[in-house]
Amino acid sequence: MGKKTFWNNKWVVGIGSAILASIMLDSFNVTDIWVRIWGIFVFIWNFLLQRIETPLWILIILPFAGIGILLLILWMKSLNVADNDEPAFFDYREDTFDDKLYRWEYRLYGDKYIISNIIPHCTKCKCRLSGSYCPNCKISSQGFEMSDDEIQSLIIHRIENLESK
Numbered sequence: 001m002g003k004k005t006f007w008n009n010k011w012v013v014g015i016g017s018a019i020l021a022s023i024m025l026d027s028f029n030v031t032d033i034w035v036r037i038w039g040i041f042v043f044i045w046n047f048l049l050q051r052i053e054t055p056l057w058i059l060i061i062l063p064f065a066g067i068g069i070l071l072l073i074l075w076m077k078s079l080n081v082a083d084n085d086e087p088a089f090f091d092y093r094e095d096t097f098d099d100k101l102y103r104w105e106y107r108l109y110g111d112k113y114i115i116s117n118i119i120p121h122c123t124k125c126k127c128r129l130s131g132s133y134c135p136n137c138k139i140s141s142q143g144f145e146m147s148d149d150e151i152q153s154l155i156i157h158r159i160e161n162l163e164s165k
């Protein structure tokens, strides 16, 4: 590839014709937006038609750099999620109330979290109970009398105490 002079460079010619087009439009007081858009299109086309000398190592490194940047963005996003989206109590998903083991989930409701899906579990093997019966231990646990509402109150109470410490 031969050396390019400044004026032979298609990029320069592209910029030149785009500028020239807008100067001409201004001097004739033409406000036709499509002519300007066409000028920009021609400029972009000329820009894309440019041939450049690229060392091979850049072409080899470029995809890796792209992947690296992508991974960096994903990593930063995951940090963001951990820092901002998940509250401190998010890992607190099981506890024992009244010698009974309960597990639950948090759901985002508007801009607040609500406690949902409170499920009693076997205190011995942590198997999910069917009613008050553990299908794994094959024994019935006595009395899960507390309502979901009461358990929710206890969970919130413990979260608040955890956070105030």
Ligand SMILES: [Zn+2]
Residues within 6 Å of the ligand: 122, 123, 124, 125, 126, 127, 134, 135, 136, 137, 138
């Ligand atoms: Zn069990």
